[in-house]
Amino acid sequence: MTTTRFAPSPTGWIHIGNLRAALFNYAIARQNGGTFVLRIDDTDPERSKEEYVEGIKEDLTWLGIGWDRMERQSLRLDRYMDAKDKLVAMGRLYECFETPTELDLKRKKQLNMGRPPVYDRAALELTDAQKDAYRAEGRSGHWRFKLDQERIEWEDGILGPISIDAASVSDPVLIRGDGQILYTLASVVDDTEMGITDVVRGSDHVTNTATQIQIIQALGGTVPTFAHHSLLTGPQGEALSKRLGTLALRDLRKAGIAPQAVLSLMARLGSADPVELRANVDEVVAGFDLSKFGSAPTKFDAEDLKPLTARHLASLPATDPVVAQAMEQAGVPADHQAAVWSVVSHNIDTLDGIKGWWTLFQTGADPVVAEEDHDFITQAFGLLGEPPYTSATWGDWTGAVKDASGRKGKQLFMPLRLAITGQARGPEMADVMPLLQKKPSL
Numbered sequence: 001m002t003t004t005r006f007a008p009s010p011t012g013w014i015h016i017g018n019l020r021a022a023l024f025n026y027a028i029a030r031q032n033g034g035t036f037v038l039r040i041d042d043t044d045p046e047r048s049k050e051e052y053v054e055g056i057k058e059d060l061t062w063l064g065i066g067w068d069r070m071e072r073q074s075l076r077l078d079r080y081m082d083a084k085d086k087l088v089a090m091g092r093l094y095e096c097f098e099t100p101t102e103l104d105l106k107r108k109k110q111l112n113m114g115r116p117p118v119y120d121r122a123a124l125e126l127t128d129a130q131k132d133a134y135r136a137e138g139r140s141g142h143w144r145f146k147l148d149q150e151r152i153e154w155e156d157g158i159l160g161p162i163s164i165d166a167a168s169v170s171d172p173v174l175i176r177g178d179g180q181i182l183y184t185l186a187s188v189v190d191d192t193e194m195g196i197t198d199v200v201r202g203s204d205h206v207t208n209t210a211t212q213i214q215i216i217q218a219l220g221g222t223v224p225t226f227a228h229h230s231l232l233t234g235p236q237g238e239a240l241s242k243r244l245g246t247l248a249l250r251d252l253r254k255a256g257i258a259p260q261a262v263l264s265l266m267a268r269l270g271s272a273d274p275v276e277l278r279a280n281v282d283e284v285v286a287g288f289d290l291s292k293f294g295s296a297p298t299k300f301d302a303e304d305l306k307p308l309t310a311r312h313l314a315s316l317p318a319t320d321p322v323v324a325q326a327m328e329q330a331g332v333p334a335d336h337q338a339a340v341w342s343v344v345s346h347n348i349d350t351l352d353g354i355k356g357w358w359t360l361f362q363t364g365a366d367p368v369v370a371e372e373d374h375d376f377i378t379q380a381f382g383l384l385g386e387p388p389y390t391s392a393t394w395g396d397w398t399g400a401v402k403d404a405s406g407r408k409g410k411q412l413f414m415p416l417r418l419a420i421t422g423q424a425r426g427p428e429m430a431d432v433m434p435l436l437q438k439k440p441s442l
Helices: 016-031 050-063 077-089 100-112 128-136 183-193 203-218 241-246 249-254 259-266 281-286 302-314 321-330 334-344 353-363 371-382 393-405 410-421 429-435
Strands: 003-006 035-040 069-072 093-096 142-145 151-156 160-165 173-175 198-202 225-229
Touching: 003 016, 003 198, 016 035, 016 050, 016 198, 016 225, 016 249, 016 259, 016 281, 035 050, 050 249, 050 259, 077 093, 077 142, 077 173, 077 183, 142 203, 151 203, 151 225, 160 203, 173 183, 183 203, 198 203, 203 225, 249 259, 259 281, 259 302, 321 334, 321 353, 334 353, 334 429, 371 393, 371 410, 393 410, 393 429, 410 429
Parallel strands: 003 035, 035 069, 198 225
Antiparallel strands: 093 142, 142 173, 151 160
């Protein structure tokens, strides 16, 4: 059975970059009738917080991404220690005592000599007496996996054939000096024991994948199918990492971005297929094709989510629960909601836009009037009666203003629109007039 996983670390909120891994793995599982596992990577007790765990579940639920089961790595520490013991007995895990400063000096020396900064395996030469002496000094040993220095190859689901020389990679640290199990070991043990068949993650994990393949093989596991998607950049190709704090899914949600817009964009961004608005996650999954994705850095602009959100909102009826809730939050009475939505639904980027229009309908807008149009607007407002207005009011009124002023076309209609709504674009004024509760004025 196809089994995939999303393994976020609860040390912060899920951002738009995390979502690609979640969505891709979810789509593969659902397309194949398999299992999607939500695996919380909470082996760091200091940085992991329960509020982030809840936030992860809230964000996925908002998007419609459900999981078949949830696992927590903090409850599986005994499994990682068993793997440690097994690797030590095999001679594949060895204890090291260098301090960060000493390792940094080694790296600098290698670079100055024109060599790659690969760990020199000096710890393999330590005697038991030397190790005891380090412990007596108060040093805590960290544990490295001894790589077989040969080429590691696999067929990547996105990048194609990959070949990495293990001799060019440092033996990875699997357990820190304070005893914390690191991602590389925990992920391998979990993937092996949970039967993970497919892993999709960012291209920054390629080297990590190479080392994990050897660890999986050492533990007697089956190597999953790996695929590494491109990394996101800003709209100008700049690094996105510094901006991810502003691109958390919870912040997009608060900004009124529709989940359908997020799913539709992220399911196609970086692929050969055009972005198409989908109504829900099931439609997104049905149109997902991992083979269409490329390796080039992918530009992401949060502004692209707004027109998709607008198109999605325009397709919704006033009775949709999301619309009804937004109407209520904006203070629109129940008996006005259908009429208001019919006018504004094609003229807002997010649901938050309802409030601005409702305020305009209730109390009017700040009029935008050019100096040369001031007398014209004063004359026109003098020809307008008091509300309530009807759908015929706009035509009757502009006809009277035309006769009185001699203006026509854009010179007639645009100044009136600006004076009433404060905006150069928007819904048909014949539809706006019946919703105005106060006569426009200067």
